[in-house]
Amino acid sequence: MDMKMQQYSRDNMAELLRSHDINPTHQRIEIAYALFSRQQHLSADQIMAIVNDRHSETSKATVYNTLNLFLEKKLIREVIVDPNKVFYDPNTQLHHHFYNVTSGELTDIDAEGVTICGLPQLPEGVITEGVDIIVRIRPGATAQAQEQLA
Template sequence: MKSPLNREQTIDLLRAHDINLTQPRIDIAHVLFSRMEHLSADQILAMVNETSPSASKATVYNTLKVLREAGLIREVIVDPTKVFFDPNTEPHHHLYDVVTGCLTDIPNHTLRVEGMPDLPPGMVADGIDIVVRMRPGLQSMGGEGALSH
């Protein structure tokens, strides 16, 4: 996993990818790359606007699209209503706690996928993204008694 970047390193990264520098883009990218965490667009917007209200929701989404298209972040869809943006673009997978909403990395080498479906002619696999959704089991919720009325 990459190390967190300071503001100047974030600006250098954007320049290296020919991304037009605007204050909101720098602020949004800095939130992502200084933390190296999985964040939703709403979380990013709130963090950016804590320090300098320079971004709208549309600006956040547009910037995230630019960063994704440049290969600087990954979009992780954990369910149809919840999307995270991941500054770790190295091959890896995710654990998603459906109760807390926490998304954590699973190192690529700890998960093995055997077998691939036949792809249509002329197509090659571009990657495999696995999200393991988890919740507390009966034991951690107080055993069977937790379900009785």
């Protein structure tokens, strides 16, 4: 199911969860809807705030357990930009990221726009599962000057 081209509803969230062998409980549907309806990179705290804005009974433990289940079933990707900042990405297609260290925003980079020339030799007995690139950015002098004028 191509999630980029789809309209999102709680009904098709249940279908999406079932297609990944996940029992679609009310809270799992709400957490999936928070992620997929926005198509943004969200932290667990942001997801919990969105879900609890609608239904205040969802605990932090439920959010983390559900996100871990979604990760295990490959419904979402985890993007760790630093040890204290983890995002959950509903886009599981091959892509990379820009991370704005000033705003904290994470945005996609199309994988076709990135070329990697050479990787280190792998230890014996392992294969490459994937390569994740995070390009850390911040406003430059010109952008900072424009922000001060605004």
